[in-house]
Amino acid sequence: MSVSYGTFLPDALETCAHLDAIRPVKPHSKGCEDCLKIGDTWVHLRLCMTCGHVGCCDASKNKHATKHFHATNHPIMRSFEPGETWGWCYIDQVTLEFE
Numbered sequence: 340m341s342v343s344y345g346t347f348l349p350d351a352l353e354t355c356a357h358l359d360a361i362r363p364v365k366p367h368s369k370g371c372e373d374c375l376k377i378g379d380t381w382v383h384l385r386l387c388m389t390c391g392h393v394g395c396c397d398a399s400k401n402k403h404a405t406k407h408f409h410a411t412n413h414p415i416m417r418s419f420e421p422g423e424t425w426g427w428c429y430i431d432q433v434t435l436e437f438e
């Protein structure tokens with residue numbers, strides 16, 4: 340499998356059935372696009388691996404990454420923080436490892 344944001348450790352393949360939702364996405368923005376629209380701030384950023392939506396984490400008051408999952412059913416995000424390689428499947432509730 341080749342994706343622009345990395346490859347998976349073998350055990351991720353066994354625990355998440357949604358890896359085909361991962362596309363070679365381009366991040367839409369450098370910050371949470373929904374917070375930017377309303378002039379709000381965030382704590383950490385998450386990147387949707389299906390469409391490239393950039394949203395804020397659950398420690399942020401607006402939780403736009405989780406809201407994006409509920410609105411679109413895009414199951415997989417990864418951390419958009421520099422140096423962080425983990426991702427998350429909202430449906431299986433498992434951590435994924437990207438390179």
Ligand SMILES: [Zn+2]
Nearest residue numbers: 355356357428
């Ligand atoms: Zn999954």
Ligand SMILES: [Zn+2]
Nearest residue numbers: 371374395403
């Ligand atoms: Zn946000």
Ligand SMILES: [Zn+2]
Nearest residue numbers: 387390392413
């Ligand atoms: Zn998305």
